[in-house]
Amino acid sequence: MKKNMIYVLIVGFLVFIAACDDSPDVDDISGYSTVYLSADYSEAIFDSDCATFIDTDDDGLCDSPTFEEDDITILVTSIAYPDLAESVTVSPVMIEQAVITYTPDAVSPAVPERTMNIGIEIPAGSSALVPVRIVEADAKYNPSSPLYYGDVIASGTAFKYTVQITLIGTEQLTGIDNEVTTQLYLNYANEVDACQ
Numbered sequence: 735m736k737k738n739m740i741y742v743l744i745v746g747f748l749v750f751i752a753a754c755d756d757s758p759d760v761d762d763i764s765g766y767s768t769v770y771l772s773a774d775y776s777e778a779i780f781d782s783d784c785a786t787f788i789d790t791d792d793d794g795l796c797d798s799p800t801f802e803e804d805d806i807t808i809l810v811t812s813i814a815y816p817d818l819a820e821s822v823t824v825s826p827v828m829i830e831q832a833v834i835t836y837t838p839d840a841v842s843p844a845v846p847e848r849t850m851n852i853g854i855e856i857p858a859g860s861s862a863l864v865p866v867r868i869v870e871a872d873a874k875y876n877p878s879s880p881l882y883y884g885d886v887i888a889s890g891t892a893f894k895y896t897v898q899i900t901l902i903g904t905e906q907l908t909g910i911d912n913e914v915t916t917q918l919y920l921n922y923a924n925e926v927d928a929c930q
Contacts, residue, residue, distance in 0.1 A: 766905040766912055768824045769812045769858060773901055773916040780806060780897075780918050783925040784874050784883040799883060804869035808899065808916055811861040824858040825907035832866045833900040836920070842893040843880040852901070866899050868920065881922060892923035 782804045787796035814824045829852045836845035848870075856862045873881040886893060898917045904910070 766825070766827060766903075766910050767908045768818060768822060768905065769814050769827065771827060771856065771901075771903065771912075771914045772811045772813070773864075773899070773914045774809045774811070775806055775899070775916045775918050776809070777806075778919060780804070780868065780920050781925070782869050782920060782922045784881065784886040784922060785924060799875070801871040801874040801883070803867055803871045805865055805867050806899075806918070808864045808866055808901070809861060810856050810864050810901065810914070812856045812858055814859050823907060825905045826858050827856045827903040827905050829854050829856060829864055829901050829903045831902045832864070833902065834866065834868055835898045835900070837896040837898070839894040841891075842895060842922075843885075845880050845895065855906070856903070864901060868897055868899075868918075869922070883924065886922065887924050892921050895920040895922070 785799035785801055788798050788800060789796060790798040810829065812827060818824065832850050832852055834848045834850070836847070838844055850867060852864060854862055854864050869881065873879045874883050876882060877884065881893070896917060897920045898915055900913050900915045902911065902913045905912070
């Protein structure tokens with residue numbers, strides 16, 4: 735009987751400790767050996783214009799398309815693990831790369847995964863802004879691209895994607911690699927231009 739009571743007390747104590755843990759949800763963070771990272775993009779939806787038309791000869795017609803890259807900025811925050819030994823130095827993390835993955839809706843064309851180099855250090859216990867390009871300009875004007883502006887215009891609708899950005903980093907003092915993710919909803923369409 736006494737052993738059972740001790741067992742119940744121990745289990746209850748462990749449940750209490752777990753309930754008091756104020757660490758972020760594991761889906762939102764990336765754990766290294768001295769810090770964990772969170773990644774946050776402030777807007778749920780990103781509207782991308784497949785082409786911006788201009789009136790080059792002042793005849794009132796939108797006769798010349800121009801193309802711009804689409805960049806976003808992700809806030810990456812480093813938080814040190816609590817109760818680290820005094821001998822442990824909290825490490826910065828170098829974000830080496832971003833992997834951008836596009837999941838289309840039922841009617842939009844598939845878009846290949848992209849990887850881009852980053853090279854931004856997240857100081858230990860601090861934050862930094864990480865720029866990520868989610869649509870390249872040449873993807874808009876290249877006829878072989880699934881994001882070719884002519885195909886968007888011909889479709890008469892928007893292409894829609896869930897875009898996941900995976901930031902791959904290395905903890906500088908330990909060499910441990912890990913990743914943290916965030917995502918957004920991409921609405922890729924031909925928006926109304928000033929010359930229209």
